[in-house]
Amino acid sequence: MSVLPQETTVPANPSTAAAETRAAKLMKRRSRIRFYEIIVWIAAIAAYFLLPSKMLILTEIAILALFAVSLDLVLGFAGIVSLGHTAFFGLGAYVAGLMAQHYFAEPVTGLIVAGAASGVLGLLTSFLILRGSDLTRLMTTLGIGLMMAEVANQMAWLTGGADGLSGFSPGPILGMFEFDLFGKVGYLYCVGVLFIGTMIMRRIAFSPFGLSLKAIKGNSMRSAMVAVPGRKRIVTAYTIAAVFAGMAGALLTQTTAFVSPDVLAFHRSADVLLVLVIGGTGYLYGGIFGAILFTLVKDWLSVITPQYWMFYIGLLLVILVLIGRDRLSRWVEYLPERLSKKEDR
Amino acid sequence: MLTILFDGIAYGMLLFILACGLTVTLGLMNFINLAHGAFAMAGGYVTVVMMNRYGISFYWCLPAAFIVSALIGLVLERTLYQWLYQAPHLDQVLFSIGIVFMAIAATDYFMGGQQQLINLPPELSGRMDVFGVGVGRYRLFTIIVCAALALALQLILSKTRFGSRLRAAVDDRRVAMGLGINVPLVFALTFAFGSGLAGLGGAMGAEILGLDPNFPLKFMIYFLIVVSVGGTSTVSGPFLAALLLGIADVAGKYYVPAIGPFVIYALMIVMLIVRPNGLFSRGGR
Numbered sequence: 001m002s003v004l005p006q007e008t009t010v011p012a013n014p015s016t017a018a019a020e021t022r023a024a025k026l027m028k029r030r031s032r033i034r035f036y037e038i039i040v041w042i043a044a045i046a047a048y049f050l051l052p053s054k055m056l057i058l059t060e061i062a063i064l065a066l067f068a069v070s071l072d073l074v075l076g077f078a079g080i081v082s083l084g085h086t087a088f089f090g091l092g093a094y095v096a097g098l099m100a101q102h103y104f105a106e107p108v109t110g111l112i113v114a115g116a117a118s119g120v121l122g123l124l125t126s127f128l129i130l131r132g133s134d135l136t137r138l139m140t141t142l143g144i145g146l147m148m149a150e151v152a153n154q155m156a157w158l159t160g161g162a163d164g165l166s167g168f169s170p171g172p173i174l175g176m177f178e179f180d181l182f183g184k185v186g187y188l189y190c191v192g193v194l195f196i197g198t199m200i201m202r203r204i205a206f207s208p209f210g211l212s213l214k215a216i217k218g219n220s221m222r223s224a225m226v227a228v229p230g231r232k233r234i235v236t237a238y239t240i241a242a243v244f245a246g247m248a249g250a251l252l253t254q255t256t257a258f259v260s261p262d263v264l265a266f267h268r269s270a271d272v273l274l275v276l277v278i279g280g281t282g283y284l285y286g287g288i289f290g291a292i293l294f295t296l297v298k299d300w301l302s303v304i305t306p307q308y309w310m311f312y313i314g315l316l317l318v319i320l321v322l323i324g325r326d327r328l329s330r331w332v333e334y335l336p337e338r339l340s341k342k343e344d345r
Numbered sequence: 346m347l348t349i350l351f352d353g354i355a356y357g358m359l360l361f362i363l364a365c366g367l368t369v370t371l372g373l374m375n376f377i378n379l380a381h382g383a384f385a386m387a388g389g390y391v392t393v394v395m396m397n398r399y400g401i402s403f404y405w406c407l408p409a410a411f412i413v414s415a416l417i418g419l420v421l422e423r424t425l426y427q428w429l430y431q432a433p434h435l436d437q438v439l440f441s442i443g444i445v446f447m448a449i450a451a452t453d454y455f456m457g458g459q460q461q462l463i464n465l466p467p468e469l470s471g472r473m474d475v476f477g478v479g480v481g482r483y484r485l486f487t488i489i490v491c492a493a494l495a496l497a498l499q500l501i502l503s504k505t506r507f508g509s510r511l512r513a514a515v516d517d518r519r520v521a522m523g524l525g526i527n528v529p530l531v532f533a534l535t536f537a538f539g540s541g542l543a544g545l546g547g548a549m550g551a552e553i554l555g556l557d558p559n560f561p562l563k564f565m566i567y568f569l570i571v572v573s574v575g576g577t578s579t580v581s582g583p584f585l586a587a588l589l590l591g592i593a594d595v596a597g598k599y600y601v602p603a604i605g606p607f608v609i610y611a612l613m614i615v616m617l618i619v620r621p622n623g624l625f626s627r628g629g630r
Contacts (some may be wrong), residue, residue: 081435128614134434135377136617139573146566147610154603266562270442277439311450317443321436322428 023309025059031206039289044191048184055183061295062190063251066197068275068287070244073201075273076281077210078237079217080129083138083244083269084145087125090119090264091148092246097165097259098158105171107254111193114250115243122242126235142266164260179255186255193251194288197244204240213237214282268311274317350592355484357591358491359553361584363546363564364571368583371572374515375531376426377417377434379441381543381568382561383448388544389556390452393461403466407548412545414583419537425527426536426567443538445561452558461556487549494542499580511535548623572611586616 047058067089074080092114101108128140146215152159172178177185204210215223216230224230253259262268271294279290301309309316367381388410393400395409420442427435469483502508514521514528522528547556554564570590575583590609598607 024489075435081438083438091590128618131618135573137370138377138434139569140614140617143610143613147607150606150610154606157499190574267446270446273435273439273442279434308454310446311454312441314446314448314450317439317446318425321432321440321443322425 018130023179026209027206031202035057037207037285038248040285041195045196046189048187052182052184055187055297057299058253059084059183059187060189061291062085062187062194063255063286064252064272064275065291065294066190066194066246067248068272068279068291069194069198069201069284070241070248070287071117071272072281072284072287073205073213073237073241073244075276076214076286077205079215080136080234080238081134082129082141083266083273084141084143084148085140085241085272086264086266086268087145087148088122088242088245089249089252089268090152090261092118092249093253093259093263094152094159094165094249095246096250096253097168099149100170100257101165101168103273105169107170107189110170110254111247111250114253115247118246118249119239119243121246122239123235126238126242130234132232142269145264145266145269149261149266151266152261159259159261162259162261165260169257170254183255190251190255198284198288201240201244203263205231205284209233209236249334266329271313277317277320349596351480352459352484353592353595354588355481355487355591356553356595357549357588358488358495359546360567360571360591361587362491362494363543363550363578364568364583364587365495366542366546367568367572368538368575368580369535369603372431374535376430377441378426379438379565379569380444380448380561381539382563382565384414384447384543385435385538385547385550385564386452386556386558387417387558388541388547389551389560390456390461390547390549391544392548393456393463393556395412397461397462403463403469405544408550411541411545414547415537415541415542418540421540422533422536427532430532430555439533445565448474448561449558456558458558461551463551465552477539483552490549493547495580495584498542502580507531507534567609570609 011034017043046064047054047317051058067085070088071082071085074082095114095117096107096110099105104110125140125144128144129137153161155161170179173185173189177189179185205213211224212228212233215226215228216233220230249263250265275290275294276286277290278293279286279288298309298313301312305312346598364381366384367378370376370378372380389412390407391410392403396403396408401409409509423549425440425473429440432440432457436583445600465483469486502511510521510526510531513524514526518528550556566591571587574590575586590612594605594609598605601608
């Protein structure tokens with residue numbers, strides 16, 4: 001027996017009990033489904049019926065949204081700036097492609113295997129980001145991403161090298177729904193995965209676990225003082241994020257039936273950061289709103305200047321930072337808060 | 346064997362010149378500037394334009410590349426960078442990625458996407474034989490120039506009044522201002538100097554590294570590796586790191602071509618695990 005009092009599960013006095021139920025109530029209120037969330041999903045379904053000719057771009061948005069939401073778990077909650085999130089996206093994309101080509105064409109299986117593979121990579125590399133400062137983290141994540149790109153390029157016998165991997169076709173989803181030419185099934189599939197993924201991540205993010213991540217982000221030393229196991233939490237969050245990023249990559253492969261080293265390119269990491277910043281970090285739906293805005297802007301720009309849209313994306317980034325991205329995300333959050341204020345009372 | 350060592354040293358020296366400007370901005374001023382390669386690219390393109398369009402001698406191009414990049418750096422520092430010194434790292438990362446994207450697209454627009462070539466003056470091209478070791482003349486030139494610059498930089502930072510002002514401004518901005526040091530001026534000059542060095546490196550590296558609009562992204566990782574592995578509080582750390590990486594990279598690509606490109610990343614990760622704050626660091630930064 002240690003001399004120090006053990007953690008008590010039974011509250012010592014009534015006031016702690018009251019505090020605990022208050023905390024539980026607060027947690028519950030924080031995690032309640034907000035009004036704007038329902039609107040998002042209704043809009044996603046409505047888009048299927050209202051915009052039948054825009055399925056491909058909508059699918060792109062759904063995939064990017066899943067990717068961004070997974071990054072939000074690392075960046076928005078744990079506060080880790082990662083420049084190598086594409087490593088997981090790309091690995092998932094390649095694993096799904098190879099699965100479809102060699103083993104099993106059923107997409108959901110491919111999705112799960114891809115997610116698992118990325119999760120393993122995430123777990124292995126998460127130990128690298130535990131050390132050093134922000135700069136060291138940037139470096140290691142960037143290095144991991146570039147290394148993965150190099151691997152994909154070098155192992156041409158497996159990945160097709162710079163030409164990419166093609167000549168496979170994903171089978172019907174769960175053996176029932178065949179991918180059609182217009183991408184309608186693909187869209188519903190991606191939105192479905194996005195929905196399930198977001199709900200799972202939401203459950204994680206608004207649990208005590210998510211709160212402790214925010215505590216680590218706020219002040220890691222102080223959070224360690226109140227017995228938050230920082231390193232363990234970061235490893236877990238990073239691994240979970242990697243799983244979902246891998247799934248996003250797998251979705252891209254399955255809906256386009258093609259993988260190229262482009263899935264591992266640096267600009268993807270930058271894009272997904274931009275998406276998150278546009279949408280606002282730390283409340284998950286930022287990834288979804290950001291993905292919608294970003295894809296529309298990018299699409300619009302690439303029609304105007306097919307070759308130089310990158311310039312305007314860069315300009316957007318610079319302006320965003322200079323006017324203050326907090327101001328922007330506050331504006332984005334303002335609406336949801338207004339909409340859900342009444343429910344809170 | 347010795348030839349590879351020599352090439353590696355030349356490559357490492359070049360990396361050092363490219364990266365040492367970043368050592369100053371990133372290391373001393375604590376600003377994560379991923380756009381450093383864009384300044385190097387500017388210097389490279391200045392050289393290409395001057396040599397290929399106007400036929401100006403290579404030796405004049407080097408100082409010109411320095412001055413032009415330094416001026417660009419000065420203007421950008423005064424207009425944009427100076428507002429972000431206190432910003433969170435994420436903001437700095439996003440901002441500098443934005444600058445990189447703009448630089449790439451603008452270069453592509455004005456200069457075209459193809460690889461740029463320069464013709465070295467005859468006395469710098471070719472190889473000569475020194476005690477049975479094939480020594481590229483241009484590489485020898487690179488080593489001499491870079492070594493001189495490294496020495497000068499070290500002296501400026503440690504011995505001159507400007508160097509001590511800079512270190513004071515970095516360590517405690519408020520106290521430095523209270524002592525009458527014009528901190529914004531010191532920072533602006535330092536930033537310009539760092540950008541100028543990058544431009545010079547770009548001009549000299551155009552021959553060895555190649556030059557196209559993707560330069561800032563392609564070499565970003567190398568600069569960052571040099572700085573983060575070398576540690577950010579000294580000049581000698583990045584210098585050693587650059588040499589080590591240059592030699593490892595050249596040797597890796599020569600001896601084990603299949604895994605050559607990974608050598609540098611693997612080295613970086615190992616070194617960051619062993620010394621997360623750099624080779625010679627005075628505590629976490």
